[in-house]
Amino acid sequence: SYVLTQPPSVSVAPGQTASLTCGGNNIGGKNVHWYQQRPGQAPVLVIYYDRDRPSGIPERFSGSNSGNTATLTISRVEAGDEADYYCQVWDNSSDHPVFGGGSKLTVL
Amino acid sequence: EVELVASGGGLVKPGGSLRLSCAVSGFSFSSYNMDWVRQAPGKGLEWVSSINGGSTFRFYADSVKGRFIISRDNAKNSLYLQMNSLRAEDTAVYYCASHGSGSYSPFDYWGQGTLVTVSS
Numbered sequence: 001s002y003v004l005t006q007p008p009s010v011s012v013a014p015g016q017t018a019s020l021t022c023g024g025n026n027i028g029g030k031n032v033h034w035y036q037q038r039p040g041q042a043p044v045l046v047i048y049y050d051r052d053r054p055s056g057i058p059e060r061f062s063g064s065n066s067g068n069t070a071t072l073t074i075s076r077v078e079a080g081d082e083a084d085y086y087c088q089v090w091d092n093s094s095d096h097p098v099f100g101g102g103s104k105l106t107v108l
Numbered sequence: 109e110v111e112l113v114a115s116g117g118g119l120v121k122p123g124g125s126l127r128l129s130c131a132v133s134g135f136s137f138s139s140y141n142m143d144w145v146r147q148a149p150g151k152g153l154e155w156v157s158s159i160n161g162g163s164t165f166r167f168y169a170d171s172v173k174g175r176f177i178i179s180r181d182n183a184k185n186s187l188y189l190q191m192n193s194l195r196a197e198d199t200a201v202y203y204c205a206s207h208g209s210g211s212y213s214p215f216d217y218w219g220q221g222t223l224v225t226v227s228s
Contacts (some may be wrong), residue, residue, distance in 0.1 A: 033214035035153075042111040042203055042221055043145075043153065048214040086153055090212040096167060097143075097207075097215075 004100035012077050018051040020103045022070040022087030030089045032070040033061060037102075038083045046085075047072060065072045074105070082107045110134035114204050119225045120162030124194050130187040130204030130219055138162075138182040141207050143215065145188050146200035147223075156202070157189065161209070172198075192227045 005023040012018040022032060032050050035043035045054050047063035050070065060075045074081055087100040116128040128144070142161040144156040150154045158167045166178050177190040187204050201221040 031212045034123075035215070037153075037190040043205075043215070044218070048216075054216070058117050082126055084152075088153075088214070096169065097155045097158075099155065102152040 001094060001096075002089065002090065002098050004087055004098055006085075006100040006103045007088060009104045009106065011108055012074075014077055014108045016077055016079070018077050018105055019098050020072040020074070020085050020102050020105065022072070023068055024070075024089065025068060026060040026103060027068055027089065028066045029094075030065075032063065032065050033088045034072045035086045035088065036081075036083045036090065043086065077105075077107055079107050081105060094096070110202075110204070111183075112204050112217055114222040115203065117202065117222030117224045119178075119227065122195060122226055124226070125190070125192045126194065126224060128189040128191065128202055128224070129161075130189065132185045132204075135206070135217070136163055137185040139209065141180050141209065141213075142178075142187045143205045143207060144178065144187075145203045145205055145215070146198075147203070147221075148200040151200075154200075158207075159187070166217060166226060177205050189223040191224070196226050198224060199226045200224060202219070 034047040036046045037043040050065040051063040062073045064071050084102045086102045091098050113131045143158045159178045166221045175193045178202045203221045204219040205215040206217045207215050
């Protein structure tokens with residue numbers, strides 16, 4: 001089955017830019033979705049189809065996808081961005097969705 | 109306003125059964141594929157099962173195949189998960205979520221989750 005790899009933790013100072021990566025074999029050929037999960041809450045979709053933002057998600061959130069790495073970029077990071085972030089794709093071979101292991105974003 | 113409210117979780121002994129429900133409002137339920145996604149304590153997200161709008165297609169993760177059954181009632185805007193032969197490793201918060209009919213669409217709406225604990 002398809003495997004997505006995310007670094008367990010990413011740290012960034014307020015006001016700086018956070019880059020959260022999601023690795024997978026030729027992930028650039030897939031559609032990647034990103035979810036934010038704050039402690040004790042349900043996940044929230046923040047980026048879909050690699051780079052689109054749902055209504056209500058700040059423009060500070062952006063996405064890219066190429067080669068073997070997809071990236072969620074959060075500009076001008078705020079304390080409220082501290083959360084776990086998960087990437088997700090659909091595994092073509094099984095038609096099942098696959099989640100990455102998640103990255104915990106810490107705002108220093 | 110879109111709302112998904114999951115219920116039915118609780119404490120159950122290994123080998124026991126439990127039925128989860130998810131009440132949906134605020135969008136055209138019958139047009140959406142629906143899913144269950146779970147999260148074990150301190151762990152990441154794991155997809156469990158999917159069902160399409162007309163209930164003609166149902167998919168399961170290998171970890172639950174043969175034990176869990178997903179169903180829906182479009183007249184009641186409700187999604188269900190019948191969980192049988194429960195194991196300790198099924199302990200998790202279970203989220204109901206929707207994804208559109210488009211190819212490889214995202215999980216756009218999520219419920220708040222219901223906790224299932226399997227323990228003797």
